[in-house]
Amino acid sequence: TVVILFAIGIVLHYPQQILNMESPSLFSSLGLTRHAIERIYLLLPLVYAGYFLGKTAGLFSLGIIIAIMVPRVTLISQYPADAWLETIVVIIIGSLLTYLFEIYQKEQTRHQQALVECEIARSNLQAEFLISENREKRFREIFESANDAIWIHDLEGNIIAANKASEKLTGYSHEELLKMNVRSFLTAESLELANKVRRALFEGRTVEQPYEQRMFKRDGTEAILTITCNLITEDGKPTGFQNIARDVTLEKEMQDKLRKAYQEL
Secondary structure (H helix, E strand, C coil): CHHHHHHHHHHHHCHHHHCCCCCCCCCHHHCCCCCHHHHHHCHHHHHHHHHHHCHHHHHHHHHHHHHHHHHHHHHHCCCHHHHHHHHHHHHHHHHHHHHHHHHHHHHHHHHHHHHHHHHHHHHHHHHHCCCCHHHHHHHHHHHHHCCCEEEEEECCCEEEEECHHHHHHHCCCHHHHCCCEHHHHCCHHHHHHHHHHHHHHHCCCCCCCCEEEEEECCCCCEEEEEEEEEEEEECCEEEEEEEEEEECHHHHHHHHHHHHHHHHC
16 A cells, blocks of 8 residues: 555656656646645655554655655756755654654553553452452552552442552542542543443443543543453452553544644645
């Protein structure tokens, strides 16, 4: 796909040389002869390569873009000053997009690592919660050192345990959290979604997890989370829910910016 996109870009840049056209641009019929559209178009294969193939592919694509544009600017363009300005702008935008893709890939890697850590913690939480002193100590180490927010609440939603990451996520201290109900953080829509997931867990139905949820922090800002929720039982009876949450607000904002940048092309 990237090769095809670049092939189209080359044809758009050099229609006289490749297609033996008299006009310097395929868009001449629209009164466009300065190749601004053609230069902007070259960002399309870069976006595709950087997003799906990673930083190295993005940088390689940026090099190809420069190789395509510079000969026309230096040897053919009738408006060299404007052509150089447009070329430099495209290179700057391409470099910025490549940098954003690198951040996005690192964030994705960190997200996968966090999910592995959460899965390890989840598999140990129920068996090690409130049992013996030694197991309690081991649970606490896993519980408190987890990078993602973990909290446990009873069937009414009252929080009975929360780790340090939960404090960082919500903005409330540990002591404050233990006096709160999860309803305090949720809108009516978010609460309805949470209740739907918990009903499914009660009934033993399969739930697609982690699922996306929204909550309000202490400062009033909204956070977007991915949450994994598990039913806790004692002697076969439900006693509460254990939740593992990760803040993906910045990741979602980055995806929105990339999507807007792509649409503006």
